[in-house]
Amino acid sequence: MSVRSGRPPRSGSTGWFQPLALVLRLLVLGVGLGVITGTVLKQLAPRMAQGAMDTPRIGAGTTPVAPLQQGIPLGSFEPREELTALSARWKALAAAQKDLKVGGFLLVLDDGRFAQLNSDTPLPAASSIKTPILLVALEDLDRGKLRWGEPLPLTKEVVGGGAGWMASRPVGTRFPFYEAATEMIRVSDNSATNLVIKRVGGKLAINARFQALGLPATVLNNWLPDLEGTNTTSPHDLARSIALVDTGAKLSPRARDHFRTIMGTSRTNTLLPAGVLRGIGGDSSDPDSELLARGITVLNKTGDIGIAYADAGLIELPNGQRAVAAFMVKGPFNDPRSTDLIRAMAAALSETLIGRSPAPTPR
Structure with missing residues (x-):
């Protein structure tokens, strides 16, 4: 009688192990596919979302949607259609003050509408010439000819009286370029202006640059403050700059950001901004804030030497358009009619372009 050694085969255990192994394999495969699918969808999601935004959905009862406009055109300095009624109104306002020499210019950059009154006539620039000076200096910054933080030494030659505080500092004090450029506009500092003029090459060099920029009436003959009025410009030149x-x-x-930021620091808002506000039915001791509440911004630079006044700026309108405007008046020393006339011409401008604007909602 023979005896079998070893364990008998476990046929019953084989029956349940194989299905279990198959289930485990399917689970592993499912997890793997889930990870791969999730990774792919994560990578494609931004593109799919962009495609959904860019591609209009077309189906029953729907209308194709045009793609969104990519930005607003910057416009150009190209007068096309004269606002003859506004030009005539300026002429009438000036005619009422026969002993004043008056000039004005407006251009809506988006569509070329413009108004003018003796716009190319050279008049004493006073501190309004600081705007084209700022343009020339920032061109040199762009070209790498000067640095934003470059120190500019105060010398006896450039110390100027009148507006500003830099003249009170000791000769030899060094001011960074950005501070001189800003104070030239913010408080109309004359010593800061002379520092910038000297740094960009002096009067002859800067006059050549003005001509190259297409500013034929803009001529720098004297250091600031130039109380005699020998430095000249025109409303057209100021607007163009x-x-x-x-x-x-x-x-x-x-x-360009530097230019706008610096122009936005100007403290004097009693001429162009105040006039624009008056034209839309407003009156405030703080015209800039009141205008901003109505969707209007004015970035301006004034000039005042008693015998001549000027103001020029960029006006951002409530409809998103932008305009440049400049006004200049020469007359008797400290005659209030000069500043009143600039405000009246600015008011006529805003009445034409904006009309009566609703008062801001009380806060």
Whole structure:
């Protein structure tokens, strides 16, 4: 009788092990596919979302939607259609003050509408010439000819009286370029202006640059403050110097930002901004804030030497358009009619372009 050694085969255990192994394999395969699918969808999601936004859905009862406009055109300095009624109104306002020499210019950069009154006539620039000086200096910054933080030494030659505080500092004090450029506009500092003029090459060099920019009436004959009024410009030149920046014709985007930021620091808002506010039915001791509440911004620079007044700026309108405007008046010393006339011409401008604007909602 023979005896079998070893364990008998476990046929019963084989029956349940194989299905279990198959289930485990399927689970592993499912997890793997889930991970792969999730990774792919994560990578494709931004593109799919972009495609959903860019591609209009077309189906029953739907209308194709045009793609969104990519940005607003910057416009150009190109007068096309004269606002003859506004030009005539300026002429009438000036005619009522026969002993005053008056000039004005407006251009809506987006569509070329313009108004003018003796716009190319050279008049004493006073501190309004600081705007084209700022443009020239920022061109040099763009070209790498000067640095934003470059120290500018105060010398006896550039110390100027009148507006500003830098003249009170000891000769030899060094101011960074950005501070001189800002104070030149913010408080109309004359010593800061002379520092910038000297740094960009002096009067002869800067006059050549003005001509190259298409500013034929803009001539620097004297250091600031130039109380005699020998430095000249015109309303057309002042408006053009601002438009060249805002339309992108001059300066890089970064330098253009510097220009706008510096122009926005100007403290004097009693001429162009106050006049614009008056024209839309407003009155405030703080015109800039009141205008901003109505969707209007004015970035301006004034000039005042008693015998001559000027103001020029960029006006951002409530409809998103932008305009450049400049006004200049020469008359008797400290005659209030000069400043009143600038405000009246600015008011006529805003009545034409904006009309009566609703008062801001009380807060």
